[in-house]
Amino acid sequence: MDSNLDLKDAPLVKRIREVGLRQALYEALNDTVWRITQGVDIAELRAILRGDPPGRPNPRLRPHADSFWFHIRPGFYHQEVTGLYPTFRLGFLSTYFFVLEFLTGLFLMVFYTPSTNLAYDNMLNILSNVPLGRVMRDLHRLGAEAMVVIVALHMLRTFWTASYKKPRGFTWATGVLLLVVTLGLSYTGYLLPWDQLAYWAVTIGASMAEAAPPPVVGQFVNILLKGAPDLGQSGLLRFYLLHVILFPSALLALLSMHYYKVVLHGHSLPPESENVGEDSAKRIPVEKRMYYIPDILTSEVLWTAVITLILMIAVTFLYHAPLENWANPQSTPLHTIAPWYFLWIQGMLKLGDKTLTGVIIPTILVVAFMLWPYYDVGPFRRYFMRRLGISLSLLFVIFIVVTSWMGTPAFAVQTSKDQEIFFELAPTEQIGKVRRVPYEDLQSGVYCIDTASCNDLNKGKDCAAANNTCGKVYDQVLSRSSELYTVMTEYKHMVEDARRTPTDRGGLQNAKAYLTVTQLQANLKGVTLRIVWDNPNDPAKPLSNEQLVPVDKHGYRPGEE
Amino acid sequence: MPAEQQALIGTLMFFAIIVITGWIAVNEQSRMAEFDQQYNARSTQRGAALFATNCAPCHGANGQGTLNIAPGVNNPDLFNGKRLKELNFTGTLRDYLALTISGGRPAKSGGWPNPMPTWGQQFGGPLRQDQIRDIVNYIMNWGCIYDDKCVADEDEKKILLAQAVTPIPPTNGGGGTPMPTAPPAAGSVCEGGDITKCVPLADLPPGDPAAGEALYNQTAMGLGDQPVVCKSCHTLDGTPLVGPSWKGIADRVPDQYGSVEEFIYHSILNPSEYVRDGFTDAMPKDFGGKIDDQMLADLIAFIKQQ
Numbered sequence: 064m065d066s067n068l069d070l071k072d073a074p075l076v077k078r079i080r081e082v083g084l085r086q087a088l089y090e091a092l093n094d095t096v097w098r099i100t101q102g103v104d105i106a107e108l109r110a111i112l113r114g115d116p117p118g119r120p121n122p123r124l125r126p127h128a129d130s131f132w133f134h135i136r137p138g139f140y141h142q143e144v145t146g147l148y149p150t151f152r153l154g155f156l157s158t159y160f161f162v163l164e165f166l167t168g169l170f171l172m173v174f175y176t177p178s179t180n181l182a183y184d185n186m187l188n189i190l191s192n193v194p195l196g197r198v199m200r201d202l203h204r205l206g207a208e209a210m211v212v213i214v215a216l217h218m219l220r221t222f223w224t225a226s227y228k229k230p231r232g233f234t235w236a237t238g239v240l241l242l243v244v245t246l247g248l249s250y251t252g253y254l255l256p257w258d259q260l261a262y263w264a265v266t267i268g269a270s271m272a273e274a275a276p277p278p279v280v281g282q283f284v285n286i287l288l289k290g291a292p293d294l295g296q297s298g299l300l301r302f303y304l305l306h307v308i309l310f311p312s313a314l315l316a317l318l319s320m321h322y323y324k325v326v327l328h329g330h331s332l333p334p335e336s337e338n339v340g341e342d343s344a345k346r347i348p349v350e351k352r353m354y355y356i357p358d359i360l361t362s363e364v365l366w367t368a369v370i371t372l373i374l375m376i377a378v379t380f381l382y383h384a385p386l387e388n389w390a391n392p393q394s395t396p397l398h399t400i401a402p403w404y405f406l407w408i409q410g411m412l413k414l415g416d417k418t419l420t421g422v423i424i425p426t427i428l429v430v431a432f433m434l435w436p437y438y439d440v441g442p443f444r445r446y447f448m449r450r451l452g453i454s455l456s457l458l459f460v461i462f463i464v465v466t467s468w469m470g471t472p473a474f475a476v477q478t479s480k481d482q483e484i485f486f487e488l489a490p491t492e493q494i495g496k497v498r499r500v501p502y503e504d505l506q507s508g509v510y511c512i513d514t515a516s517c518n519d520l521n522k523g524k525d526c527a528a529a530n531n532t533c534g535k536v537y538d539q540v541l542s543r544s545s546e547l548y549t550v551m552t553e554y555k556h557m558v559e560d561a562r563r564t565p566t567d568r569g570g571l572q573n574a575k576a577y578l579t580v581t582q583l584q585a586n587l588k589g590v591t592l593r594i595v596w597d598n599p600n601d602p603a604k605p606l607s608n609e610q611l612v613p614v615d616k617h618g619y620r621p622g623e624e
Numbered sequence: 625m626p627a628e629q630q631a632l633i634g635t636l637m638f639f640a641i642i643v644i645t646g647w648i649a650v651n652e653q654s655r656m657a658e659f660d661q662q663y664n665a666r667s668t669q670r671g672a673a674l675f676a677t678n679c680a681p682c683h684g685a686n687g688q689g690t691l692n693i694a695p696g697v698n699n700p701d702l703f704n705g706k707r708l709k710e711l712n713f714t715g716t717l718r719d720y721l722a723l724t725i726s727g728g729r730p731a732k733s734g735g736w737p738n739p740m741p742t743w744g745q746q747f748g749g750p751l752r753q754d755q756i757r758d759i760v761n762y763i764m765n766w767g768c769i770y771d772d773k774c775v776a777d778e779d780e781k782k783i784l785l786a787q788a789v790t791p792i793p794p795t796n797g798g799g800g801t802p803m804p805t806a807p808p809a810a811g812s813v814c815e816g817g818d819i820t821k822c823v824p825l826a827d828l829p830p831g832d833p834a835a836g837e838a839l840y841n842q843t844a845m846g847l848g849d850q851p852v853v854c855k856s857c858h859t860l861d862g863t864p865l866v867g868p869s870w871k872g873i874a875d876r877v878p879d880q881y882g883s884v885e886e887f888i889y890h891s892i893l894n895p896s897e898y899v900r901d902g903f904t905d906a907m908p909k910d911f912g913g914k915i916d917d918q919m920l921a922d923l924i925a926f927i928k929q930q
Contacts, residue, residue, distance in 0.1 A: 114627055183754065191659045194652045198645075358627060365630045368637035375644045388670070389754045498669075507783065582783045583672055585768035585775040586665075604835065604918075608843050613672035615665035 101130030103356070111357045123356040135322045137329060139352040140359060141344065144330040149224050152366055153217035154325075157241075159370060160210035161314065164248070167203040168307070175255065177303035179296045182257035183389045190386070197383070202374060204384035207249045209374075211404050214245045218432075222456050225444035226331040230342065232436030234324035237317050239432045244314045246404060251306035253402050257299060259492050262390035263399040265302070266294055267409060274417040281418075293392060331444075340442035387492040397486045398472040407462075410469030479569045480561035481594045481608040484576075488554060488592060489612040494619055496553065497590050500546045502616040505588045509534040509579045510541065512555040516575035519595065534577055551578060558594065571596035586616040664761060667754075671762025674755055678743070681853045682866075687766060689792030692737060693908075696791025703767030707794065717767075721760045725751075734794055741865050750863065809847035809913060813920045814893060817913025825889045828921040836926025839919060846914040852923075857907070860930055867907060868900050870930040884928045892923065 070076060078087040089105075097104045102125025103111070110117075117123050126133040144150060174193055175185050189196035218238060221227055227235035254265040273285040290297025329344030337343055353359065401409045411420035443449055468474060478486075489495040511517035511534040526533040537551040554576060564570030574596040583589040595607040676685065679697075684690055687698030701707045702717065713720050726744025729736075743749040744756055751759075768774035769788075775781045814822035838844035839852045846852040857866040874884045878898055881887040890897050895907035915923070 180753070187663065191656050191663065194656075195645075195649060197655070197659075198648055361627045361630045361634070362625075365634040365637075368634040368641070372637045372641050372644075375641055379644055379648060389752060391752075582780065582787065584668075584762070584765045585780065585784060587668060587672060587765060589672065600832075601835075604844065606838065606844065611673055611676055613669040615669050617661050617665035618669055620662070 101126045136355050137326050139354045141347045142351050142353050143332055143336050145353050149333040156213045157217055160206050163206045167199045170199045177300045186256045201378035201384050205382050211249050214242050224334055227436045230328050235436050236433045237321045241317050244310050248310045251302045254302045257390045259387040264402050267401045268405055271421040274421050276418050334444035396492045406470030407466040410466035413475050480571050484557045485610045496550050497612050498614055498619055504545045504547045505580050507580050507582055510537040512558055512576045519575045566599055573597045588614050667758045667761045668765050671758035674759050675762050686789050688789035695794040697763055698766045699791040703770055718760055721763055722756055725756050811916050812913045813917050814912030819894045819912050822893050823917050828917050831921030831925030833926040833929055836922035870927050873930050885924050888924045888927050
């Protein structure tokens with residue numbers, strides 16, 4: 064037998080012989096705690112929890128030197144940066160959302176296959192068969208949208224307090240790249256459910272790649288991104304790999320630099336707390352210090368709890384990630400829009416050249432933002448000394464809001480009114496007003512919006528006969544409390560508006576409109592919308608449009624989005 | 625805020641998070657069941673719309689079938705298992721429907737004059753697997769009326785029974801009682817629908833391709849408000865369905881016709897005159913009684929552009 068394995072010689076046994084069992088076990092435990100915390104023993108840990116002030120030199124700084132997790136955080140902060148102002152905790156929150164996305168993303172990844180044949184069924188499986196699947200998906204989606212907002216606000220705040228100024232120019236540049244990567248993550252993730260919403264929103268954005276000048280580069284980038292001229296299996300796989308490997312790795316690398324620079328240069332003080340041209344973040348007087356352990360750490364744990372609780376409440380009661388029908392490259396839904404954070408590009412696209420507005424301007428913006436600290440080298444950080452910078456930032460915010468609004472269908476989209484009306488009442492992808500009508504309120508019959516429509520529909524029919532197909536004006540036959548009545552009233556107003564609109568702006572001259580409800584099958588009614596209007600080219604042949612909207616008894620629950 | 629208070633609030637919030645998560649977990653089974661019910665309902669809705677555009681032209685709007693074209697699918701024998709037994713099909717009815725729709729009946733069967741096109745994308749058809757599933761759900765819902773647990777509402781059951789039609793049996797491809805069809809409309813291009821008494825090509829008014837397209841898309845109707853059903857058999861993008869696609873039609877006028885207009889004119893009014901290789905004489909012969917001179921001219925103008 065190997066004598067080295069003799070239990071008698073084990074250090075713990077030796078120590079028990081020397082100082083007794085109780086003392087030896089305490090020492091062993093203390094040693095373990097010290098190793099785990101990288102420098103804080105049991106006595107110090109208890110002192111921290113009791114709220115005792117640290118000794119001198121502060122033993123609680125040791126983990127910052129020795130441990131992995133604490134070495135990327137500063138040992139202490141200036142008291143003036145620890146309140147809500149000036150940071151609003153936006154940087155911490157950005158990281159919080161990254162961690163949230165990482166964890167929920169790992170969960171979702173287990174149930175996801177990047178295949179056009181399987182991805183959508185995977186979504187259905189997550190929603191119908193995976194315990195907590197919907198919560199995880201909702202958290203991931205909501206977190207992604209929130210992360211874009213938080214990261215953008217973090218950047219805006221940094222600009223307003225001029226915290227990008229020397230020596231923090233490089234920190235700012237990595238921050239701009241982090242925003243770009245965050246947008247990339249959000250955007251590539253948008254495609255993965257492979258539903259109509261995802262497919263068409265991403266198609267709009269991905270068409271930008273093609274516009275990159277010169278054309279030969281654009282075609283190359285397009286093929287590189289999508290793997291084929293159109294978005295399909297290769298594109299889905301590439302977006303997936305960008306989403307789960309390239310962008311997270313890039314984000315982690317940039318985040319590490321960003322954090323390291325914060326440790327190196329310290330948090331910049333509120334502009335009004337420093338003399339002009341001074342950077343005192345690294346010379347914090349002892350009495351102004353707030354140590355990371357335990358004060359900042361406690362507050363960060365509190366923030367984590369608050370935000371997580373808010374998110375949990377939101378995904379339980381307020382928000383569910385949308386899922387439209389299976390992506391169909393052959394059928395573009397009316398009013399397709401890019402994800403909201405790219406609406407500003409879509410808005411600019413409506414104004415002019417795709418290459419200029421879709422590629423050149425955004426690229427110039429990113430580069431200009433990154434380089435900003437290197438040409439705005441003035442020493443002033445106080446708000447009233449930076450009127451030009453603050454005004455420019457406000458103008459930029461207004462520019463983004465206005466161009467985003469221009470990106471929505473509200474601006475400069477010309478569609479024939481019949482399509483608009485059908486879209487409003489029964490869009491192909493969302494629920495719409497007709498499908499929201501309770502099943503019981505859908506009484507079989509033919510309803511016209513007004514007498515003119517009924518006269519047209521009943522022309523040449525013997526309406527006195529029983530069981531006929533003659534239409535009746537809806538407000539004479541439907542009860543006011545019926546939700547079908549409400550929908551018919553809206554239908555009527557929309558058609559009246561279409562009659563008033565000039566033909567060249569999508570108006571429908573002399574339009575007549577009906578709605579027919581039939582019993583298609585058990586628990587299934589068929590609602591048919593039909594609009595007939597004058598043909599400006601040939602009065603003898605009126606134009607018409609018709610849409611069948613099947614409504615199942617269990618298709619929609621009251622109050623559902 | 626003092627650290628003790630922060631710790632207290634944080635702890636309480638973590639407890640609240642655990643309670644909410646637990647509450648969600650407890651309700652998860654019923655939520656997932658509700659999701660399934662709702663998804664199936666929406667699938668039936670989509671199936672109804674798909675059936676109306678893709679299947680109804682041959683199998684009838686109510687699934688009753690069309691004589692000499694296709695059997696009824698709204699057939700009690702389908703739902704009581706009789707039909708499957710007849711065929712010695714050992715799988716479920718859902719499988720049978722999904723298989724038939726996906727693969728079609730590329731070889732003629734049951735005495736029917738025409739094969740059924742292939743619909744599933746995996747076999748070269750136009751529909752995705754989820755769309756096939758939607759149509760199956762819709763067809764299965766016809767069986768609901770024979771199940772007392774399925775229709776709760778007695779009035780609804782009465783309406784459905786009154787609406788019920790006698791389906792064309794699947795083995796009745798060749799004969800049986802003719803289905804009443806709409807009589808040829810007055811003012812049609814062929815007098816009384818008789819294809820020997822049609823307005824000659826030279827006497828047709830000038831055609832408007834846009835109006836022809838409206839007929840194709842069924843945004844405009846034929847005489848007597850009947851749809852002119854082209855779309856369910858002919859595509860514009862080169863995909864063959866029951867009939868050949870119209871794409872490039874001007875480049876393949878058979879020798880027997882002098883011009884593309886003449887080719888289209890005869891193909892619409894008397895489809896049997898020329899049947900393209902690889903297709904069968906499946907096209908209805910009644911278009912001469914459904915459209916007027918102008919509509920025919922519009923259709924010719926639209927089709928020859930393809």
